Amino acid sequence: MNEDFQFDLIPYVLTHQRNVEHLDLDVDIGEEIRVLCVEEDQNAEFCAILNRSNQQAFGGPDSMGMPLWVMLDCAILPSAVVGFMVHSDEAPEEILEKLDVDEDYDGYVPVSEYCACPTVEPGCFSGFSLHSHLVGHGIATKTKALALAIYGAKTQIGVTQFYNPAIRVHVRFGAMEMIIHRPSVHTYPEDSFVYRLHLPEKEQLVQMARGDDVFGHRDLPEGMRWDFDPDNEVMQGRLARHLQEGGRAWLIPPGWRANEDGCELHMVLD
Numbered sequence: 001m002n003e004d005f006q007f008d009l010i011p012y013v014l015t016h017q018r019n020v021e022h023l024d025l026d027v028d029i030g031e032e033i034r035v036l037c038v039e040e041d042q043n044a045e046f047c048a049i050l051n052r053s054n055q056q057a058f059g060g061p062d063s064m065g066m067p068l069w070v071m072l073d074c075a076i077l078p079s080a081v082v083g084f085m086v087h088s089d090e091a092p093e094e095i096l097e098k099l100d101v102d103e104d105y106d107g108y109v110p111v112s113e114y115c116a117c118p119t120v121e122p123g124c125f126s127g128f129s130l131h132s133h134l135v136g137h138g139i140a141t142k143t144k145a146l147a148l149a150i151y152g153a154k155t156q157i158g159v160t161q162f163y164n165p166a167i168r169v170h171v172r173f174g175a176m177e178m179i180i181h182r183p184s185v186h187t188y189p190e191d192s193f194v195y196r197l198h199l200p201e202k203e204q205l206v207q208m209a210r211g212d213d214v215f216g217h218r219d220l221p222e223g224m225r226w227d228f229d230p231d232n233e234v235m236q237g238r239l240a241r242h243l244q245e246g247g248r249a250w251l252i253p254p255g256w257r258a259n260e261d262g263c264e265l266h267m268v269l270d
């Protein structure tokens with residue numbers, strides 16, 4: 001973590017007023033958590049900037065950028081978008097430009113975001129968006145940890161891509177069990193997998209959100225270690241067969257590493 005990091009990061013929870021009593025806001029990360037309610041018009045510009053921020057991070061509307069209505073229907077209304085923001089006076093110029101923030105805007109600018117919504121399984125949340133615009137300072141890890149603590153999540157499912165360095169963030173919350181290899185129902189089916197996490201307890205999530213602890217669970221599943229190359233179709237076939245035959249597979253820390261040919265994933269097969 002960079003000692004010179006100079007931004008005053010303020011945690012925010014964007015939701016609907018009716019959800020507030022169901023969220024666990026008794027979370028001490030050293031900064032007051034600001035609750036922004038979507039029905040208040042004064043938060044409309046923040047929501048618009050947040051959506052542009054998501055679009056920037058996920059390749060825009062033709063890729064995996066979140067339509068504004070999805071942000072409302074699937075994130076804000078059933079749950080909350082959680083992240084960190086900085087005041088526009090303090091936001092780096094390149095972020096203001098990237099997010100197309102009006103010159104006369106005087107308010108908060110989101111620099112990170114996590115969204116997950118509850119599933120039919122009690123305690124299980126489906127995570128569908130994580131991004132950070134101040135990369136390399138542990139902000140994505142803190143953001144995800146804070147959100148999961150506030151939701152009261154016990155387990156989490158999500159989809160990511162083999163090539164995405166965010167795997168290094170997700171794997172800090174436990175061994176990621178691969179439950180669907182290359183889901184056919186996805187914008188990028190060949191590059192994706194569905195994973196499931198048994199999350200650390202709230203206290204540990206709060207430590208992670210504070211930046212005092214980088215890893216949650218340390219227990220690793222037993223089995224055969226495997227450095228997996230997603231560009232290698234023989235390995236992809238072997239992984240698919242292993243899962244089809246009832247085998248299990250997990251990604252374990254550090255989870256993902258770039259190499260000269262692309263990347264490798266750190267796995268355990270059982």
Ligand SMILES: CC(C)(COP(=O)(O)OP(=O)(O)OC[C@H]1O[C@@H](n2cnc3c(N)ncnc32)[C@H](O)[C@@H]1OP(=O)(O)O)[C@@H](O)C(=O)NCCC(=O)NCCS
Pocket residue numbers: 057058129130131132133134135136137138139140141142159160161164165166168169254258
């Ligand atoms: C991936 C992303 C969320 C990381 O945000 P961040 O705030 O830098 O994340 P953190 O600092 O908490 O942790 C980053 C970890 O990933 C690594 N990492 C992040 N981006 C990386 C990259 N491009 N190449 C290699 N490693 C990278 C960091 O080195 C760090 O690991 P380490 O501390 O073990 O070295 C951010 O780059 C992003 O918003 N990407 C675009 C959206 C996206 O793909 N989201 C993931 C959806 S599943």
